[in-house]
Amino acid sequence: xxxxxxxxxxxxxxxxxxxxxxxxxxxxxxxxxxxxxxxxxxxxxxxxxxxxxxxxxxxxxxxxxxxx
Amino acid sequence: xxxxxxxxxxxxxxxxxxxxxxxxxxxxxxxxxxxxxxxxxxxxxxxxxxxxxxxxxxxxxxxxxxxxxxxxxxxxxxxxxxxxxxxxxxxxxxxxxxxxxxxxxxxxxxxxxxxxxxxxxxxxxxxxxxxxxxxxxxxxxxxxxxxxxxxxxxxxxxxxxxxxxxxxxxxxxxxxxxxxxxxxxxxxxxxxxxxxxxxxxxxxxxxxxxxxxxxxxxxxxxxxxxxxxxxxxxxxxxxxxxxxxxxxxxxxxxxxxxxxxxxxxxxxxxxxxxxxxxxxxxxxxxxxxxxxxxxxxxxxxxxxxxxxxxxxxxxxxxxxxxxxxxxxxxxxxxxxxxxxxxxxxxxxxxxxxxxxxxxxxxxxxxxxxxxxxxxxxxxxxxxxxxxxxxxxxx
Ligand SMILES: Cc1cc2nc3c(=O)[nH]c(=O)nc-3n(C[C@H](O)[C@H](O)[C@H](O)COP(=O)(O)OP(=O)(O)OC[C@H]3O[C@@H](n4cnc5c(N)ncnc54)[C@H](O)[C@@H]3O)c2cc1C
Ligand code: SF4
Numbered sequence: 001x002x003x004x005x006x007x008x009x010x011x012x013x014x015x016x017x018x019x020x021x022x023x024x025x026x027x028x029x030x031x032x033x034x035x036x037x038x039x040x041x042x043x044x045x046x047x048x049x050x051x052x053x054x055x056x057x058x059x060x061x062x063x064x065x066x067x068x
Numbered sequence: 069x070x071x072x073x074x075x076x077x078x079x080x081x082x083x084x085x086x087x088x089x090x091x092x093x094x095x096x097x098x099x100x101x102x103x104x105x106x107x108x109x110x111x112x113x114x115x116x117x118x119x120x121x122x123x124x125x126x127x128x129x130x131x132x133x134x135x136x137x138x139x140x141x142x143x144x145x146x147x148x149x150x151x152x153x154x155x156x157x158x159x160x161x162x163x164x165x166x167x168x169x170x171x172x173x174x175x176x177x178x179x180x181x182x183x184x185x186x187x188x189x190x191x192x193x194x195x196x197x198x199x200x201x202x203x204x205x206x207x208x209x210x211x212x213x214x215x216x217x218x219x220x221x222x223x224x225x226x227x228x229x230x231x232x233x234x235x236x237x238x239x240x241x242x243x244x245x246x247x248x249x250x251x252x253x254x255x256x257x258x259x260x261x262x263x264x265x266x267x268x269x270x271x272x273x274x275x276x277x278x279x280x281x282x283x284x285x286x287x288x289x290x291x292x293x294x295x296x297x298x299x300x301x302x303x304x305x306x307x308x309x310x311x312x313x314x315x316x317x318x319x320x321x322x323x324x325x326x327x328x329x330x331x332x333x334x335x336x337x338x339x340x341x342x343x344x345x346x347x348x349x350x351x352x353x354x355x356x357x358x359x360x361x362x363x364x365x366x367x368x369x370x371x372x373x374x375x376x377x378x379x380x381x382x383x384x385x386x387x388x389x390x391x392x393x394x395x396x397x398x399x400x401x402x403x404x405x406x407x408x409x410x411x412x413x414x415x416x417x418x419x420x421x422x423x424x425x426x427x428x429x430x431x432x433x434x435x436x437x438x439x440x441x442x443x444x445x446x447x448x449x450x451x452x453x454x455x456x457x458x459x460x461x462x
Contacts, residue, residue, distance in 0.1 A: 014115075014387050015394055015438035018360065032416070034394065034438015056090065056367065059359045059385075061113065061133060 003068040004048055008036050012062040019058055023050035027063075042068060073174040073335070073373060074099035077162050079152045080178030080309075081105025083113065083359060084340025086133050087366025088176050089142050095374050102170050103144045104162070106151040106179075109196060110139060115359050117199040118223040119389050128196060145170075152179075155316040157333060174335050174373045177313070177324050178366070181306035181341040181357055188277025189285070190215060190302035193224065202301065206231045209298035213237075213287050215274050217244040219388050221303035222257060226390040229264045236295060237266060238287070240273040247403040249433060252421060253395070254403075256435065260393055269293065306357060308342045323355045328379040330369050337373065339365040349381040349449070350400055350430070358386040383448050396438060398445040399423065399431025406452065410459045411440055420444050424452040 006026070015034030019027040026047055028037045043051055055063045076092065078085045081103050089101055105111070111133040139146070147164070154163040155177075161169045183192035193202055202224075205212070212228050214221050217239035228235045241247065243254035244261065258268065272289040277300050279285035287295045308323035318332050319325035323344035326332045330345045338345070340362040344355040361384055368380040387396045405423035410432075412419045418436035422429050422444070429450050434441030447455050 014389065016360065016385060016387060016396065017438060017442035018385070020442060029439045029442065031439055033436070034396075034442075052094075056087070056094070057360075057363060059115070059363060059387075 003042055004051060005042050005066050005068040006038060006040075006051065007064045007066070008038055009062045009064070010035050012060045013058075014060045014062075016059050019054035019063060022054035022057055023047060026051055027054060036062060072375065073172075075102075075172050076100065076174045076176070076373065077102045077104065077170050077172035078176040078178060079104050079155075079162060080176075080180055080340070080342070081107070081111050081146070081148060082178065082180055082340070083111065083133065083362035084180070084342075084366045085176065085178035086111040087363045088178065088339055088370050089144060090134075090138075091367040091370035092373070093142055095370060097370075097374060101142070101144050102147065102172070104147045104150060104152050104164065104170070106149070107195060108149040110134065110146070110148065112196060113359075114194065117196070118193060118220060118227060131196070152312055155313055155318070155336075157317050157336065160335075172335075175337070176366075176369055176373075177332065177336070177338040177342055178340050178362075179309040179312070179342050180362075181308050183302070183306050184304050186215065186274065186277060186302050186304070188300065189280060190277050190300040192302050193220065194306075205299040205301075206233050208281075209233055211236070211297050212299045212301055213285070213295055213297040214301045214303060215239075215277075215287070216303035216305070217241065217246075217268070217270070218303060218305060219245060219248060219386075221301075222261065222390055223388060224301055224303055225261055225266050226264070229261075229266060230391075235266045236269060236297065237261070238269045238272070238274055238289060238295075240271065240290075242270050244268070249395070249397070249401065250403045250405060250407050250421075250423065252407055252409070253433060253435065257390070257393075260391060264391055269295070306341065308344075308355065310342065322353075325353075328381070329372050329377065330365060330380050331372065337369040339369045345380060347381055348379050349383065354384075354400065356384045358384055360385040383445060392436075394436055394438060395433065396441050397431055397433045398441065399429070399448040401431035401433065405430060408452070408456055408459075410444065410455070411437065413437060413440075422447060422452070422455055427452045429455055 112131040211234040244257045246254045272291045324338035326345035328346045401423035423431045432444040
């Protein structure tokens, strides 16, 4: 499978944390305001399913992926 | 066993309808999907329409839920600007207002909810058009009156203050969002808004709204107060959009009445604001008007159409942004719950509160505590006294 590259839009993010529930090894939230942070920009293949789940679940549509 | 569906009709082209389409394709469904939407725009997101972050009125490109590439991937029979006028349950078809009939072997009702209105010229906010109208009103007005201090009313108040417009908020309850978040948070919200110059008028219902844009409006309340104002915004809640289902034979009771599989009748499902389904995690029927639920319920419905037969038992989630306050809730809470303060952050004034019913934690609320709240979600469903003991120790 192709590589995935993740893009996050911190202005859109509402700090819902759904991405962290879905893929805790790829996403985290900033301590002070809960805005999304990337732990891995190009996650391992084993994480791809979880990342796609996060993309779908994010209520602010703040996560986008491209095949790198 | 019924054969797997190959023609699926989805009525309502917003968050829940689109999520259903995406999940159907993600799960490998290759048959037909008709997506029918009354609004002319392709699916777009509503929460940004009332958030203070956008000082300009949102336009479609900012809030679109799917770009052209994604809509292409979904390979839809997309019918926008057309409402469904009738669901023929026996004949397995949905009739559009144009008279066209669309046959289906599985149907999803995702027609959402529409604002309750009041007689007079009060503006409501649900659609992009509404947002444009309200944006124009905020530019033209020096003073607006907002009727309803619920979540939307509070966000509108913040939006108006951010635009430099004077604001009065009226509500028959005793405080903002009181029935949604309880006394402690309502008190904090009241102080927050007053600190930003919002005037509140609590405890009285609105009797009449009179006037027009050119000469201004007079709002009269049940205690005899008469308020002069430039524009009136009405945010007194929504009702599920079920009028078109009146003769369908489906049970309509606070939305489309569904079982735990989000099924209203064999082959007919509902998702999003319109669905009143049985959430087994909480052991009761619920209808949730939250953005997150629209996505998750759409996914659940797609899986069940394709035969997964899974109950939908989420911990609902919602958020509201007002000024610099980010309020987030996991679970199902209201003003009648027991409230326990679990954590505070002395640096930013943030806190986490647990809300319990009959000794069980039903929800947790965070105020500027996004990260701590994410962990606190695990408390939902736990014994209240055990949770209190656990937090007293830390
Ligand atoms: C201004 C605003 C701010 C919000 N902010 C938040 C927030 O901060 N956090 C949060 O959790 N939630 C928020 N919400 C709620 C959230 O947007 C809704 O829960 C979500 O939009 C529900 O999606 P839905 O698809 O179920 O219904 P809807 O978005 O209501 O969409 C239903 C669609 O169906 C169409 N339709 C209706 N009848 C027919 C018919 N007969 N035929 C064809 N189409 C039809 C409608 O035109 C509409 O496009 C907000 C809502 C609004 C309006
Ligand atoms: S799910 Fe979306 S909104 Fe929530 S923290 Fe992650 S990126 Fe932000």
